[in-house]
Amino acid sequence: MKIFVEELKEGEFITDQVFSIEEIQQHKTRKNNPYYRLTLQDRTGEIAAKIWEDDFANCHVRNVERGDVVKIDAQVQKYNDILQLIIQKLEKTEDYDITELLQTSDKDLDQMFADIKKETDELRNSFLQKLMKNLFNDEDFVKRFKRSPAAVMVHHDYIGGLMEHNLEMINIAKAQLSSYPEASKDLVIVGCILHDVGKVFEIEVKKTAMQKTKPGWLIGHVVQGYEFVKSKLPEKFPQNLWMKLGHIIISHQGEVEYGSPIKPAMLEAAIVHGADYASNMAKQYQRALQLGEGKEPGFSEYQRWIKTQVYVE
Numbered sequence: 001m002k003i004f005v006e007e008l009k010e011g012e013f014i015t016d017q018v019f020s021i022e023e024i025q026q027h028k029t030r031k032n033n034p035y036y037r038l039t040l041q042d043r044t045g046e047i048a049a050k051i052w053e054d055d056f057a058n059c060h061v062r063n064v065e066r067g068d069v070v071k072i073d074a075q076v077q078k079y080n081d082i083l084q085l086i087i088q089k090l091e092k093t094e095d096y097d098i099t100e101l102l103q104t105s106d107k108d109l110d111q112m113f114a115d116i117k118k119e120t121d122e123l124r125n126s127f128l129q130k131l132m133k134n135l136f137n138d139e140d141f142v143k144r145f146k147r148s149p150a151a152v153m154v155h156h157d158y159i160g161g162l163m164e165h166n167l168e169m170i171n172i173a174k175a176q177l178s179s180y181p182e183a184s185k186d187l188v189i190v191g192c193i194l195h196d197v198g199k200v201f202e203i204e205v206k207k208t209a210m211q212k213t214k215p216g217w218l219i220g221h222v223v224q225g226y227e228f229v230k231s232k233l234p235e236k237f238p239q240n241l242w243m244k245l246g247h248i249i250i251s252h253q254g255e256v257e258y259g260s261p262i263k264p265a266m267l268e269a270a271i272v273h274g275a276d277y278a279s280n281m282a283k284q285y286q287r288a289l290q291l292g293e294g295k296e297p298g299f300s301e302y303q304r305w306i307k308t309q310v311y312v313e
């Protein structure tokens with residue numbers, strides 16, 4: 001029977017358990033002995049794992065890559081209050097149930113969608129409201145939107161991650177709006193919901209991991225999102241309003257080096273960008289805390305995106 005990440009208990013030894021590989025890297029101990037560090041995942045979450053040199057013979061890690069599914073025997077250990085797996089046997093397997101392995105938001109997908117819809121029902125601008133209706137009446141889109149992650153890796157990179165990210169941003173943005181009453185609340189809320197809508201087309205599931213689609217690599221979610229929203233504009237949508245909303249979408253990544261064709265040039269765009277950044281940033285710290293200590297005592301592994309290791313004690 002499958003034991004899920006959230007069910008693992010300190011001290012138990014698990015056998016023939018199936019997990020998906022999120023990351024695998026070889027490292028060296030202080031004494032210069034090789035070992036592997038992995039991040040394994042299933043529907044319920046992620047866990048750090050190690051393979052020490054003594055167990056290499058029973059662990060077939062050659063050709064194992066991100067998204068592959070492995071069957072393992074492992075000891076569940078607590079290290080600085082965080083569980084990790086010490087793997088003693090590992091082999092690739094094709095025998096798995098994908099619904100058990102695809103990491104999914106711990107929040108209810110239908111509830112999150114209802115919360116997002118409620119925000120759009122409260123819009124005062126009838127054109128923006130009509131636009132959101134057009135989008136949410138597109139069943140195929142809604143199906144994809146509800147399951148979409150917000151990223152391939154690192155932040156909200158799981159089923160339902162996009163909606164979770166959107167709702168987090170709405171909370172952050174609302175706090176800002178209370179200090180900046182001159183900003184259009186409607187544009188900010190719609191901006192939070194639509195800024196990353198291109199992720200729906202940018203990312204797909206390969207085996208059990210998220211990866212970029214071909215259009216994702218070649219066009220990217222910023223332009224894909226802009227084009228998609230444009231195709232859903234209701235009749236007589238004011239040109240000026242589309243220019244503003246379009247600007248919020250294409251400028252949301254902030255700096256040009258982070259993938260924005262243009263920097264935020266409106267108060268509403270700055271609020272959406274700030275909320276996006278805040279949501280992504282905090283999520284990366286949270287994930288580092290959940291995975292626990294890395295090579296350095298008291299600190300997580302180096303986090304490439306936030307360019308630091310996180311203090312985890």
Ligand SMILES: [Fe+2]
Binds near residue numbers: 195196221252253
């Ligand atoms: Fe984005």
Ligand SMILES: [Fe+2]
Binds near residue numbers: 196
């Ligand atoms: Fe985002």
